[in-house]
Amino acid sequence: MKVLLVxxxxxxxxxxxxxxxxxxxxxxxxxxxxxxxxxxxGVEFTNSDTYVLDGLNVNRVLxxxxxxxxxxxxxxxxxxxxxxxxxxxxxxxxxxxxxxxxYDLIHVFGYSPATVAAVLWARRNNVPLILExxxxxxxxxQYLPGARKFANYDLNENTVVVAISEQLERISERAGVTGNxxxxxxxxxxxxxxxxxxxxxxxxxxxxxxxxxxVRTIVYVAKFLKRKNHSFLIDVLAxxxxxxxxxxxxxxxxxxxxxxxxxxxxxxxxxxxxNKLGVGDRLVIRSxxxxxxxxxxxxxxxxxxxxxxxxxxxxxxxLAAKIPVIANSxxxxxxxxxxxxxxxxxxxxxxxxxxxxxxxTEQFSNDQRDEFSADIRDRYSTEKIDGNxxxxxKRLIIAEAHEKIDVRQELEN
Numbered sequence: 298m299k300v301l302l303v304x305x306x307x308x309x310x311x312x313x314x315x316x317x318x319x320x321x322x323x324x325x326x327x328x329x330x331x332x333x334x335x336x337x338x339g340v341e342f343t344n345s346d347t348y349v350l351d352g353l354n355v356n357r358v359l360x361x362x363x364x365x366x367x368x369x370x371x372x373x374x375x376x377x378x379x380x381x382x383x384x385x386x387x388x389x390x391x392x393x394x395x396x397x398x399x400y401d402l403i404h405v406f407g408y409s410p411a412t413v414a415a416v417l418w419a420r421r422n423n424v425p426l427i428l429e430x431x432x433x434x435x436x437x438x439q440y441l442p443g444a445r446k447f448a449n450y451d452l453n454e455n456t457v458v459v460a461i462s463e464q465l466e467r468i469s470e471r472a473g474v475t476g477n478x479x480x481x482x483x484x485x486x487x488x489x490x491x492x493x494x495x496x497x498x499x500x501x502x503x504x505x506x507x508x509x510x511x512v513r514t515i516v517y518v519a520k521f522l523k524r525k526n527h528s529f530l531i532d533v534l535a536x537x538x539x540x541x542x543x544x545x546x547x548x549x550x551x552x553x554x555x556x557x558x559x560x561x562x563x564x565x566x567x568x569x570x571x572n573k574l575g576v577g578d579r580l581v582i583r584s585x586x587x588x589x590x591x592x593x594x595x596x597x598x599x600x601x602x603x604x605x606x607x608x609x610x611x612x613x614x615x616l617a618a619k620i621p622v623i624a625n626s627x628x629x630x631x632x633x634x635x636x637x638x639x640x641x642x643x644x645x646x647x648x649x650x651x652x653x654x655x656x657x658t659e660q661f662s663n664d665q666r667d668e669f670s671a672d673i674r675d676r677y678s679t680e681k682i683d684g685n686x687x688x689x690x691k692r693l694i695i696a697e698a699h700e701k702i703d704v705r706q707e708l709e710n
Contacts, residue, residue, distance in 0.1 A: 298690065300325075300333050301400040303391075303415040305407030307337035307357065308350055311520065311548040311586050313610060314431035317483055318406040321686070323351055324679060329687045334398075336391060338409035341551040356394060358411055360386045381442035388414035388441055400424060401694050407431050413439045420450035425693035427686075428452065429459040433605050436472045453477055454699045457689050461610075462630035479689065479704045482634070483610040484682035485617045487674045489590040492619040492666070501595035506544060506581055508595070513541045515655065516596040516620075518589045518611060519603065521549045521564065523557035526602040526625075528567060529646060533600070535574040536652035543576075546583035546592065593618045598658050602646060606630050616640050617673045619666040621658040623651055640669035 302322050306312035315337070325331040335355040343364055346357045360383055367379040387410035395418045402425045405412045416439050419426040430437055437458055440448050452458060458478045460466040466480045493501070499510040508514060515534070519525040527545050534543045545567065550558040559566065564582055571580040589611055593599070599615040601624040612634060615622050622641035624631040635641045642654035685708055692707050 298329070298331050298694065299399070299401045300331055300690070301395075301398075301403045301415070302333050302335045302353075303403060303405045303411050304335065304337045305409035305412055306339055306341075307335060307355060310339050310341040312407075313520075314406045314429070317610065318404075318429075319350070319353070320486070321484070321679075321683070322353065322404075324683050325686060326352070328683060331687070331690070334400075336394060336411050336415065338387065338411040340554065358387055358390050358394070360390070377442075384410045384413065384442050387411065388417075391415065392418060402427065402690055405429060408434070408439055410441075413441055417441075417448060417450065419456075420452075423455060423698055425690075425696065426452075426456045427459065427689070427693070428456060430461065430465045430469070433464065434468060437469050437474055438472060453701050455693060455696055455702075457693060457702055457704060463633060464629040477702045477704055479685075479708075481682065481685075482613055482677055484679040485610075485613050485673060485677045486590075487617060487678045487680070490593065490614040490617040491674075492670055493594050498594060498597075501591070505592065505595045506542070508542055511540055513538075513597045513659070514544060514595055515541060516544045516546070516592050516599050517601070518546045518587060518592055520547045521559040523559075524604045525558075526604060526646070527559075528570060529602045529648065530600055530651075531567060531571050531574060531576065531580065532648035533651045533655070534571070534576045534579060536648055537655060539579075541655070542579050542581065544581045544583065544592065544596075546581075546585075546587045548586055549584055589614060590618075593620055596620050598623065598641075598655060600651070600655070601625060601631065602651075604628065613673055613677055616669055617677075619670040621661055621666070623654050623658070634673075639665070640672075 302318055304315045304318045306315040308319055322333040326333055333353055335353055337357050339357055339359055344361050345359045348355050363383045363386055370376050391411050391414035403415050403419045404427045405415050406429045437452055452474045456477055458469055458474055460469055460478050460480045461482050466478055469478050502508040502514055517530055530543055549561045549564055552560055561584060564584055571577040598621045601609050601612050606628050612622050622635055624635050624643055626643035626645050635643050637643060644650045644654050692702060
């Protein structure tokens with residue numbers, strides 16, 4: 298089975314969906330008769346490239362001159378035009394690549410010039426398609442700027458849409474895509490995200506952060522985007538007892554970026570805020586990609602104050618590792634998995650309420666933690682979800698032209 302994986306971003310550029318796509322296909326390649334090649338867009342890098350990553354051939358397609366001109370314009374009114382030019386030119390280049398080879402199936406993660414080109418190519422050429430919705434979007438349909446009226450296509454035929462939350466399922470339904478939607482969260486690699494005993498946790502606290510065993514460690518790993526709300530947790534820390542420490546880790550934004558957030562040079566504003574609130578010595582900031590599984594070994598709890606989340610996979614990974622979670626109650630995807638008093642708490646963005654909830658997790662028993670860890674590991678392990686991926690891939694490949702796949706029926710048989 299020859300599969301083309303198309304991702305909006307891909308390693309070594311960090312993105313949660315790109316990393317999950319890579320790891321998913323490494324596992325599929327190892328377990329089944331799946332051969333994967335990759336085409337990707339990107340933001341952090343400015344040049345196209347071809348390279349091999351963990352045995353997968355990757356082709357990153359970027360229009361260097363157009364992108365540099367686009368960023369040179371700053372925030373002027375012409376950027377919409379240059380952005381459209383980038384989309385059309387990079388999609389044209391991806392189309393040339395697609396025309397040079399044949400694939401049994403195309404698997405798309407995210408939204409970018411490459412993903413739009415791949416979706417449209419799959420529909421025009423009747424190539425089976427798996428489309429992953431990784432963020433909250435208006436519609437599962439993707440179009441090139443200005444070309445919506447000229448690109449009429451259907452996502453019901455020979456397609457499986459993966460909705461990683463019930464909210465994304467509802468968005469698909471509003472767009473007329475039903476029945477062929479696979480609703481499930483991103484898988485948890487239970488070989489990596491697993492419980493550790495108290496002794497191992499204390500060792501990890503000391504080795505990673507220099508913390509003593511009596512310190513209660515809050516961990517939040519996320520790219521330093523504004524919507525991830527890192528700054529709010531410093532307000533929470535200021536209302537917690539002195540034995541609490543906060544670890545904020547993740548990649549900063551590149552110097553050239555299109556979304557609100559913090560670059561490497563701007564991370565100092567977080568430390569300055571902590572100093573002003575008198576908790577500067579209780580904050581640890583780690584810039585760059587970190588191994589979340591390793592950081593969880595040192596965590597007593599994790600917090601997710603982010604907004605506009607398709608589904609916070611690290612939330613499930615935390616629970617699988619027996620770590621309680623405090624999460625933003627306004628986010629529908631978080632409400633699917635956090636049960637107040639059982640595996641954590643849901644709270645509005647109010648620092649006093651978060652501080653109270655955090656201290657309440659100290660009362661969670663070891664048996665309680667074992668129970669919610671087992672629940673997540675049983676339902677959302679990579680072993681189970683990888684098997685379902687392969688079943689759906691095989692079914693799509695043998696489907697008749699324009700056939701609609703009933704996902705629930707296929708996975709229940």
